[in-house]
Amino acid sequence: MLGAGAAGVLAACGEPDPATQEVEKIAAKEVVAANIVTVAAPAGPMTGMILADGSSTVGPVTQAVAEEFRSQFPDVRVPVGVSGSGAGFKKFCVGETDISNASRPIKASEIETCQSNGIEFVEVPVAFDGLAVLANPANDFVDCLTVDELRKIWEPAAEDTVTSWAQVRDGFPDEPLILYGPGVDSGTYDYFTDAVVGEEGASRGDFTPSEDDNVLVQGIAGDRSATGFFGLAYYAANKDKLKLVSVDGGDGCVAPSPETVNTGAYQPLSRPLFIYISVPAAERPEVQTFIEFYMKNAGALAGDVGYVELPPNIYDLALARFNNRVTGSIFEGEGAKVGVSLEDLLS
Amino acid sequence: MTQDAATRWRPRIRQRNTIGRGFALLTIVSTLLGIAVLVALLVDVFGDGGAQVDGHFLSSYPSRFPEDAGLRSALLGTLWLLVLTAIIAFPLGVGAAVYLEEYAPNNWLTRFIQLNIANLAGVPSVVYGLLGLGLFVRWFALGRSLLAGAMTMALLILPLIIVASREAIRAVPDSQREASYALGATKWQTVFRTVLPAAGGGILTGTILALARAIGETAPLITIGALTYIAFDPSGPMDLFTVLPIQIFNWVSLPQEGFSDLAAGGIVILLIVLLVANSIALFVRFRLQRRFD
Numbered sequence: 034m035l036g037a038g039a040a041g042v043l044a045a046c047g048e049p050d051p052a053t054q055e056v057e058k059i060a061a062k063e064v065v066a067a068n069i070v071t072v073a074a075p076a077g078p079m080t081g082m083i084l085a086d087g088s089s090t091v092g093p094v095t096q097a098v099a100e101e102f103r104s105q106f107p108d109v110r111v112p113v114g115v116s117g118s119g120a121g122f123k124k125f126c127v128g129e130t131d132i133s134n135a136s137r138p139i140k141a142s143e144i145e146t147c148q149s150n151g152i153e154f155v156e157v158p159v160a161f162d163g164l165a166v167l168a169n170p171a172n173d174f175v176d177c178l179t180v181d182e183l184r185k186i187w188e189p190a191a192e193d194t195v196t197s198w199a200q201v202r203d204g205f206p207d208e209p210l211i212l213y214g215p216g217v218d219s220g221t222y223d224y225f226t227d228a229v230v231g232e233e234g235a236s237r238g239d240f241t242p243s244e245d246d247n248v249l250v251q252g253i254a255g256d257r258s259a260t261g262f263f264g265l266a267y268y269a270a271n272k273d274k275l276k277l278v279s280v281d282g283g284d285g286c287v288a289p290s291p292e293t294v295n296t297g298a299y300q301p302l303s304r305p306l307f308i309y310i311s312v313p314a315a316e317r318p319e320v321q322t323f324i325e326f327y328m329k330n331a332g333a334l335a336g337d338v339g340y341v342e343l344p345p346n347i348y349d350l351a352l353a354r355f356n357n358r359v360t361g362s363i364f365e366g367e368g369a370k371v372g373v374s375l376e377d378l379l380s
Numbered sequence: 381m382t383q384d385a386a387t388r389w390r391p392r393i394r395q396r397n398t399i400g401r402g403f404a405l406l407t408i409v410s411t412l413l414g415i416a417v418l419v420a421l422l423v424d425v426f427g428d429g430g431a432q433v434d435g436h437f438l439s440s441y442p443s444r445f446p447e448d449a450g451l452r453s454a455l456l457g458t459l460w461l462l463v464l465t466a467i468i469a470f471p472l473g474v475g476a477a478v479y480l481e482e483y484a485p486n487n488w489l490t491r492f493i494q495l496n497i498a499n500l501a502g503v504p505s506v507v508y509g510l511l512g513l514g515l516f517v518r519w520f521a522l523g524r525s526l527l528a529g530a531m532t533m534a535l536l537i538l539p540l541i542i543v544a545s546r547e548a549i550r551a552v553p554d555s556q557r558e559a560s561y562a563l564g565a566t567k568w569q570t571v572f573r574t575v576l577p578a579a580g581g582g583i584l585t586g587t588i589l590a591l592a593r594a595i596g597e598t599a600p601l602i603t604i605g606a607l608t609y610i611a612f613d614p615s616g617p618m619d620l621f622t623v624l625p626i627q628i629f630n631w632v633s634l635p636q637e638g639f640s641d642l643a644a645g646g647i648v649i650l651l652i653v654l655l656v657a658n659s660i661a662l663f664v665r666f667r668l669q670r671r672f673d
Binding site: 093099116271339 | 602606607609620637
């Protein structure tokens with residue numbers, strides 16, 4: 034199967050030497066597997082079911098952790114759903130799930146629902162997700178955009194008025210501005226509009242939205258004057274088709290990369306991803322072991338699924354927060370603060 | 381006046397024959413078009429996904445590495461769902477059809493029910509998902525189990541089964557019912573020994589088409605909360621589950637290369653499940669008909 038799978042991948046990207054590539058792939062995987070930190074199991078066999086649901090952005094991280102957790106504790110079942118951050122909290126706050134994945138902090142209204150059902154929770158960050166601004170590779174004039182320029186392109190007032198690159202910056206050619214972006218129901222759109230326009234969910238309406246990021250990739254790759262944004266993970270998988278645009282958040286142009294997202298230099302378009310653990314569920318030994326396993330391995334696994342790991346001390350702080358059952362949200366229901374420093378918030 | 385019409389009439393036999401041949405050609409083109417689309421679909425899907433399908437693909441759980449990933453839990457979930465849905469929907473659907481065709485008095489209430497069943501067949505599937513979430517998952521407290529999923533799917537396809545079964549029952553000629561009564565059979569005996577065997581082929585065809593729709597559906601199951609990552613086998617109707625369309629949808633949405641090939645492989649398996657279910661129904665239908673003839 035490995036051969037068939039790798040061969041399929043290779044046929045798709047047209048690499049010349051299948052054998053080398055396959056060896057590299059296997060080697061890369063073994064490195065990751067060796068990095069998995071096992072955790073001490075409490076006495077007795079571990080069994081049970083840990084239900085996780087929520088954001089489709091965070092879902093792959095929890096799934097990767099569940100996959101590795103299963104090889105150490107095969108009798109603990111960890112099914113993961115991806116019904117979205119909001120729908121996830123709806124189930125979480127009535128006690129239907131044990132862990133809720135979220136690509137944004139819990140909202141005040143959701144905290145109220147949880148409280149009225151007696152569900153207290155612990156909030157921990159698991160990884161960073163960077164948003165990438167993209168252009169067509171044939172575009173030779175855009176290398177970097179300031180946040181002000183991005184706002185000029187995307188704000189609601191730009192609809193039907195800002196239609197040419199020449200209006201974005203003096204010196205840009207008079208080429209039509211073709212825009213692509215994630216669907217307006219996604220957490221990605223919410224975060225981008227919050228960070229760039231200053232108001233969550235506010236943007237011009239005359240862009241091509243799609244819930245399927247592959248559609249955005251095709252759109253931008255197929256039109257030389259197009260631009261758009263989506264999760265950094267999708268850029269990583271399509272580097273050859275797209276041009277990455279650096280973003281100037283006030284301290285000069287910074288291109289998103291695992292390093293710049295991790296150090297916080299890529300601002301304001303990087304956001305933390307969270308999991309929420311219900312306190313009643315945290316009484317169960319299998320949940321405690323799973324969270325410990327999660328915090329010790331999330332860094333390595335986040336990279337596997339296209340996200341950026343948090344600084345190591347954040348995972349330690351997060352695990353301590355869980356072990357001490359520090360409940361409530363560090364954002365107090367006010368939404369993600371753009372360019373947030375997790376270290377300050379957690380310690 | 382009639383004289384005029386008679387003199388103006390021209391046989392134009394060649395023109396009319398040409399139009400006739402043209403019409404026959406059109407119907408042939410319509411038929412071939414359908415087949416061509418099916419063949420194109422099969423070639424495309426098997427070309428993309430055929431290489432993915434092997435023992436490892438069928439026997440492994442999902443993974444973040446495309447070369448390790450398989451659809452064991454999704455395939456088992458789909459098979460469980462198929463069987464449970466059939467067990468729930470088939471007797472209810474055929475029962476309702478028999479009542480409406482053979483027993484129900486022809487009054488406004490019956491007509492009202494018939495009209496609404498036809499309407500139900502056109503309700504978008506996600507609406508059934510919301511109903512299933514409220515009724516089966518929450519109120520019956522079945523949770524996000526296979527049983528809740530199967531009951532939701534049964535609701536979704538009941539109108540289709542009822543409509544198809546009614547058509548099949550109505551197609552049984554009254555002369556056969558009268559022959560049965562003439563031999564002294566009661567109404568119940570007539571329905572069971574004459575009408576249902578004669579209508580069996582049509583009922584089965586309708587049921588299998590409805591079930592095929594059920595196993596291709598994603599929206600209602602996502603609504604009731606079927607999960608995307610399951611790394612264990614469902615072992616009973618109360619287990620959590622995932623199904624093939626959800627697994628395929630999940631793979632398509634992942635950015636890493638390799639998962640889109642897996643999705644194509646998943647579609648191949650879904651098609652095979654459908655074709656196998658179809659051939660079983662065809663076989664049963666053939667047997668039924670031979671016995672009846």
